[in-house]
Amino acid sequence: MKLRKRGYVGTTSTEMSQREKDNAILAREAAAEGFVLLKNEAQTLPLKPGTKIGLYGAGAVRTIKGGTGSGDVNNRYNVNIYDGLKNAGFEITSGDWLDGYDSGYMQARESWKAEIFRKLKEECNGNFFEAYSTTPFSMPAGEPVDAEAAKADGAEVGIYVLARIAGENADRRDEPGDYYITEEERAQIAALCEAYEKVILVVNTGGLIDLAFTDEFSNITAILQFVQAGQEGGNALADVISGKVTPSGKMTDTWALDYMDYPNAAYFSHKSGDVYREEYREGIYVGYRYFDTFDVPVRYSFGYGLSYTDFDIKVTDVSKKISSKGRPSFSVSVDVTNIGATYSGKEVVQVYVSCPQGKLHKEFRRLTAFEKTKLLAPGETQSLELITDLYHLASYSEEQAAWMLEEGIYGIWIGNSLSEAVLCGRFRLNEDKILVQCEHICPLKEKLEEVQPDKEKLEEKQNAWIQEANKEQLPYFRIWAENLPTATIIYQELQDHYPGRAGEIVDQLSTDELIALATGDPAKDQGASALGSAGQTVPGAAAETVNVAEKDPYNVASIVLADGPAGLRLRSEYQVREDGSIDGGDFLDGFENGYFAEPKEPTGTVYHQYCTAIPVGTLLAQSWNLDLMKKLGQMIAGEMNEFEVTLWLAPGMSLHRNPLCGRNFEYYSEDPLLAGMMASAMTLGVQSVPGCGTTIKHYACNNQEDNRMGSDSILSERTLREIYLKGFEIAICNAQPMAMMTSYNLINGVHAANSYDICTKAARDEWGFEGAIMTDWTTTTDSTAGECTAAGCMKAGNDMVMPGDIRDHASIRQALEDGSLDIRELKRCVYHTVKIILQSNQYEDAVSYEDQFK
Numbered sequence: 001m002k003l004r005k006r007g008y009v010g011t012t013s014t015e016m017s018q019r020e021k022d023n024a025i026l027a028r029e030a031a032a033e034g035f036v037l038l039k040n041e042a043q044t045l046p047l048k049p050g051t052k053i054g055l056y057g058a059g060a061v062r063t064i065k066g067g068t069g070s071g072d073v074n075n076r077y078n079v080n081i082y083d084g085l086k087n088a089g090f091e092i093t094s095g096d097w098l099d100g101y102d103s104g105y106m107q108a109r110e111s112w113k114a115e116i117f118r119k120l121k122e123e124c125n126g127n128f129f130e131a132y133s134t135t136p137f138s139m140p141a142g143e144p145v146d147a148e149a150a151k152a153d154g155a156e157v158g159i160y161v162l163a164r165i166a167g168e169n170a171d172r173r174d175e176p177g178d179y180y181i182t183e184e185e186r187a188q189i190a191a192l193c194e195a196y197e198k199v200i201l202v203v204n205t206g207g208l209i210d211l212a213f214t215d216e217f218s219n220i221t222a223i224l225q226f227v228q229a230g231q232e233g234g235n236a237l238a239d240v241i242s243g244k245v246t247p248s249g250k251m252t253d254t255w256a257l258d259y260m261d262y263p264n265a266a267y268f269s270h271k272s273g274d275v276y277r278e279e280y281r282e283g284i285y286v287g288y289r290y291f292d293t294f295d296v297p298v299r300y301s302f303g304y305g306l307s308y309t310d311f312d313i314k315v316t317d318v319s320k321k322i323s324s325k326g327r328p329s330f331s332v333s334v335d336v337t338n339i340g341a342t343y344s345g346k347e348v349v350q351v352y353v354s355c356p357q358g359k360l361h362k363e364f365r366r367l368t369a370f371e372k373t374k375l376l377a378p379g380e381t382q383s384l385e386l387i388t389d390l391y392h393l394a395s396y397s398e399e400q401a402a403w404m405l406e407e408g409i410y411g412i413w414i415g416n417s418l419s420e421a422v423l424c425g426r427f428r429l430n431e432d433k434i435l436v437q438c439e440h441i442c443p444l445k446e447k448l449e450e451v452q453p454d455k456e457k458l459e460e461k462q463n464a465w466i467q468e469a470n471k472e473q474l475p476y477f478r479i480w481a482e483n484l485p486t487a488t489i490i491y492q493e494l495q496d497h498y499p500g501r502a503g504e505i506v507d508q509l510s511t512d513e514l515i516a517l518a519t520g521d522p523a524k525d526q527g528a529s530a531l532g533s534a535g536q537t538v539p540g541a542a543a544e545t546v547n548v549a550e551k552d553p554y555n556v557a558s559i560v561l562a563d564g565p566a567g568l569r570l571r572s573e574y575q576v577r578e579d580g581s582i583d584g585g586d587f588l589d590g591f592e593n594g595y596f597a598e599p600k601e602p603t604g605t606v607y608h609q610y611c612t613a614i615p616v617g618t619l620l621a622q623s624w625n626l627d628l629m630k631k632l633g634q635m636i637a638g639e640m641n642e643f644e645v646t647l648w649l650a651p652g653m654s655l656h657r658n659p660l661c662g663r664n665f666e667y668y669s670e671d672p673l674l675a676g677m678m679a680s681a682m683t684l685g686v687q688s689v690p691g692c693g694t695t696i697k698h699y700a701c702n703n704q705e706d707n708r709m710g711s712d713s714i715l716s717e718r719t720l721r722e723i724y725l726k727g728f729e730i731a732i733c734n735a736q737p738m739a740m741m742t743s744y745n746l747i748n749g750v751h752a753a754n755s756y757d758i759c760t761k762a763a764r765d766e767w768g769f770e771g772a773i774m775t776d777w778t779t780t781t782d783s784t785a786g787e788c789t790a791a792g793c794m795k796a797g798n799d800m801v802m803p804g805d806i807r808d809h810a811s812i813r814q815a816l817e818d819g820s821l822d823i824r825e826l827k828r829c830v831y832h833t834v835k836i837i838l839q840s841n842q843y844e845d846a847v848s849y850e851d852q853f854k
């Protein structure tokens with residue numbers, strides 16, 4: 001295997017490359033495909049280009065492209081909504097207000113910066129990241145809107161862009177300015193509604209916000225869930241506003257009527273007053289599983305989204321089948337027709353299943369399959385077959401430590417949202433069946449009261465649909481438990497040797513070399529190990545692995561890891577000094593494109609590394625488009641190759657448990673199947689390119705950002721498996737990501753990073769994970785993390801301690817010496833790491849990771 005020679009990555013040219021131009025087109029397409037049209041009355045949308053628009057709100061000119069922290073991308077430009085609408089030929093009548101907004105914004109940014117530096121000194125002991133992340137920037141509302149002037153401006157419609165910023169290491173607050181609108185914003189919206197008959201609300205926030213105010217203003221005739229759309233957001237919005245693109249996004253979360261309607265609203269994170277213990281008392285009833293089961297009315301249901309056209313979904317067949325992977329399944333075949341007269345559009349067909357309420361209580365319905373149509377012209381029909389693997393209907397029995405299907409009648413629902421789904425068939429399973437026999441993992445150390453639905457009420461609901469199905473004589477089939485296979489998991493023993501070239505290398509390495517390979521490269525860190533700073537060969541990359549085994553005969557490359565998920569996170573520029581060494585800038589250059597750093601004179605030749613800022617995870621998932629995700633993955637991998645990055649620290653796929661989680665924007669959904677499918681598609685895309693891999697994260701139960709390193713997620717094994725591990729399981733089984741990253745938090749008293757159950761039993765033994773596992777950054781060295789050690793990672797099967805610190809080396813060496821760590825445990829970890837490194841794009845003959853599993 002021949003190692004590739006590393007050069008300086010990026011370009012000295014300031015011209016936009018063809019790759020940048022091509023990728024901008026895809027970023028724009030992806031954004032437009034994910035926006036959800038929540039409301040469209042009085043034929044508000046689309047608007048003809050040329051229409052005069054009164055445009056207001058913080059996000060109009062300072063459109064937020066994504067969240068802060070490691071999920072931020074240092075890209076070349078952002079098209080704001082103001083420019084996007086102008087580019088599309090709309091006439092904006094509120095130019096003065098928008099220009100005025102900008103100067104107020106700049107002042108607010110400067111005060112914010114000053115506050116961060118004050119905190120840095122006075123409260124945060126010099127820890128910039130702490131000061132920065134716990135002081136989220138609050139978008140100023142701007143000047144009041146003059147309703148009289150607006151009335152007279154000749155605009156036919158008003159647009160108000162509500163904007164919020166969030167990021168890692170801090171949860172959001174259910175307060176005005178965050179979850180709620182402020183009085184200033186309310187007054188502006190009221191003025192807009194006074195001035196214009198039709199007002200479009202654009203929601204430019206990473207997570208959900210309160211929309212109850214929209215009920216008070218009947219002139220808000222359209223609402224668009226824009227989320228945060230990457231560098232082409234403004235153009236993409238204009239595409240939808242103008243009707244060039246028909247909206248086809250669907251909600252990946254339930255939008256409640258009131259924050260307090262979320263089942264964990266009162267005790268989530270800081271709300272309980274205790275950020276150390278997080279009791280998952282809602283159990284499996286997360287998101288729509290709660291609202292649908294407990295009959296709590298919602299504002300917009302899971303899976304919901306409007307179009308400019310209408311579709312008819314006709315069920316043509318419901319029957320059992322064996323899937324192409326040879327798995328027992330059932331399929332629903334549909335003909336989807338665009339029955340509108342004017343607009344082409346795409347529809348998302350969703351299958352939900354009601355499982356029998358047996359010994360285990362269950363959610364009323366769960367998503368089991370979905371498909372998006374191609375672009376259908378008016379009158380055009382597409383036939384789709386949606387296949388549900390029966391395993392996705394299983395529930396986890398704690399009593400039996402097994403995934404099982406319970407006997408009874410299963411109802412099959414189909415629709416273009418959960419709220420619109422109709423029953424289309426059912427089947428009977430003759431008796432209980434264990435599909436997978438496991439062992440227990442992550443035991444609860446204390447009693448936890450979980451919410452339970454009213455069994456009688458649920459049975460009534462169940463009987464009602466069964467009767468309806470009988471009356472309608474809906475398709476019916478039987479499944480015989482004896483025809484379904486049972487798998488029994490074999491949990492691995494420690495091995496003396498491992499197979500293949502990686503196994504041979506590990507056998508020959510010295511203990512020191514093994515220890516070095518168990519962590520990222522501390523020499524590259526130089527004390528700046530927070531996000532986006534520990535890579536030097538490719539400035540702005542998050543870390544690199546060591547080169548101790550790069551020599552012959554091992555040829556184990558040092559590989560580069562860079563963040564995501566909204567693109568590839570590198571510094572936008574660096575310099576090469578006269579002696580050929582790289583000046584990647586200092587720590588502060590890594591944040592917000594260097595906004596906090598003092599301007600410096602160039603010390604050498606400037607290299608640019610412009611990567612594409614794509615929409616945030618939630619917006620991507622709202623597309624429900626797996627092909628699009630795959631294409632985006634390929635696009636990102638192209639940039640990874642250009643910048644010599646092997647592992648992308650993305651996609652993020654933790655579950656949306658509560659809308660206040662500061663990092664929800666990076667993640668996909670409240671539903672594990674949807675999250676798992678999206679991560680699979682993204683991974684398949686990235687890994688179809690030789691030498692590139694994804695790192696699915698944060699595994700697992702990373703649902704809160706306040707005290708993220710010290711918070712303990714306390715939950716039942718069933719909830720853990722059915723809700724919080726499920727998406728990871730799906731991504732691994734479908735796509736074999738090259739890597740995964742553990743989360744900072746503890747799970748039932750054990751750090752995820754140090755949990756053998758999480759890293760080895762679940763990921764490897766149960767799901768067959770073949771790649772390498774790594775810690776999140778500084779999990780083992782940050783004092784707020786408490787007892788989480790590098791040696792503990794090796795024991796758990798957490799292969800790479802990141803970004804790497806000499807204290808980690810000491811921890812592993814000490815544990816080997818005192819016998820608490822077996823050298824075979826260390827070798828097992830290094831084997832996993834070497835195995836993926838050998839597949840890296842650092843070799844001239846890299847083969848796509850995907851191909852190796854064909």
Ligand code: BGC
Pocket residue numbers: 070168530531532542563649697776777
């Ligand atoms: C984040 C990770 C990220 C890492 C490296 C951490 O703060 O939690 O998601 O990949 O930094 O930048």
